[in-house]
Amino acid sequence: MKILLIGNGAREHVIAETLKKNKDTKLFSYLKSKNPGIISLSEEFETGNYADLEKIKSFALRIKPDFAFIGPEEPLNNGVADLLSEIGITSVGPTKSLARLETSKSFTRNLLRKYKIEGNPKFEIFDKNNLDDAKKFIEGLGQCVIKPDGLTGGKGVKVQGDHFQTKKEAFDYCSEVLQSHSAVVVEEKLEGEEFSLQCLTDGKTVIATPPVQDHKRAFAGDKGPNTGGMGSYSCENHLLPFLTKKDVEDGLKITQKAAEALHKETGEFYKGVMYAGLIVTKNGIKLLEYNARLGDPEAMNILPLMETDFAEVCNAIINQELHKVRIKFHNNATVCKYLVPEGYPGNPLGNEKIEIKKIPQSAGLYYASVEQKEDGIYTTSSRAIACLGISDNLEKAEKIAEEATKSISGKLFHRKDIGTNELIEKRVRHMKNIGNKNQNI
Ligand SMILES: Nc1ncnc2c1ncn2[C@@H]1O[C@H](COP(=O)(O)OP(=O)(O)O)[C@@H](O)[C@H]1O
Ligand SMILES: [Mg+2]
Structure with missing residues (x-):
């Protein structure tokens, strides 16, 4: 093959x-x-x-x-x-047309609205011709989120209370976005815990892989600027500490309906990955966005757990036979930690040599944006190497990943807190304070 x-x-x-x-x-x-x-x-x-x-x-x-x-x-x-x-x-x-699921946030919001699929927050889409209406819409929302309609490499979305404070700033950012994008999506700000549900589909059948939680902020304690993702974890029971089985099923249902809607809308079958960026709120599961590919780092949490032959799964996607395949995953926990160049993401130290000593046998090591040169491996301006721990529980998986980071040296840093009890308990407390209708808490 x-x-x-x-x-x-x-x-x-x-x-x-x-x-x-x-x-x-x-x-x-x-x-x-x-x-x-x-x-x-x-x-x-x-x-x-x-x-x-x-x-x-x-x-x-x-x-x-x-x-x-x-x-x-x-x-x-x-x-x-x-x-x-x-x-x-x-x-x-x-x-390209189906990849609009990721590349156009207005396409996806409208798709869910048109086909009456639950999961959308309150939202409206504005362009240069109706920008004045944005003011009224923003006034009517509590806090809001502004999203350029198009790929921005994870750097375009701005959240009130986080990237800006006032409604005027929200409106000004809408105007700014429209200088470089044809449309802007304004939506209500949702409160809750985010997770990634990476689903595989042949356009008809949609299968979820275990949910994963990523960490976007550069520094421990969720401090610092947003990044491509500093690391992620998943649990041996294929849930997350703040998620119920029903939450995951709801996320899958949204995605199954979205796959069907995509076919009705375009006449094409979507073959590949529908990665739902979900948030569990007091009102249940909502969709933040779709990505049209596996997550990075989240791919490293799920693929090494796959018991079913992945090449066969891909064949089934191509031949639209996914309904015949039962995709199984090992009941292990995973923790992935990214080593990134010092100064990342704002001012990364590229072109620095990385030394790799012997990696513990139980750990996985995955190269990201590094350059192989004659005399060794060098950093570039982006994330360098991911270390993966897999074990029968999260605590052990975290230790393995942390241990692996010690065998790599260079001008690099990573988040030591990813996958630790302390951080996970913080997430659980956050969710308890908000409440989850699927948990009655
Ligand atoms: N409606 C929303 N409410 C609260 N936070 C949001 C909302 N939409 C997006 N965000 C936050 O902004 C981040 C980026 O938004 P997202 O839609 O995932 O776009 P992208 O990944 O393309 O930057 C999310 O991970 C989430 O933290
Ligand atoms: Mg995102």
């Missing part, structure tokens, strides 16, 4: 590793930079950027893979799945 893998982060490293568990898999990868982990698992690789459609096409034509796996959002937004489809290659990863 020949698989073309596009992407070069730690997410793609774990995707590569999981696909390679099938002895018949031969991997061919297209990457933006030389990720040593992915390269070592590949028969062949090509480097280039994700907008160079000609280069991707000629690599694919030469390799003739059975299917492609598109990891990051950027190539999905550039229409790489469409391009490959034109030359007869199916992708795990949606077409």
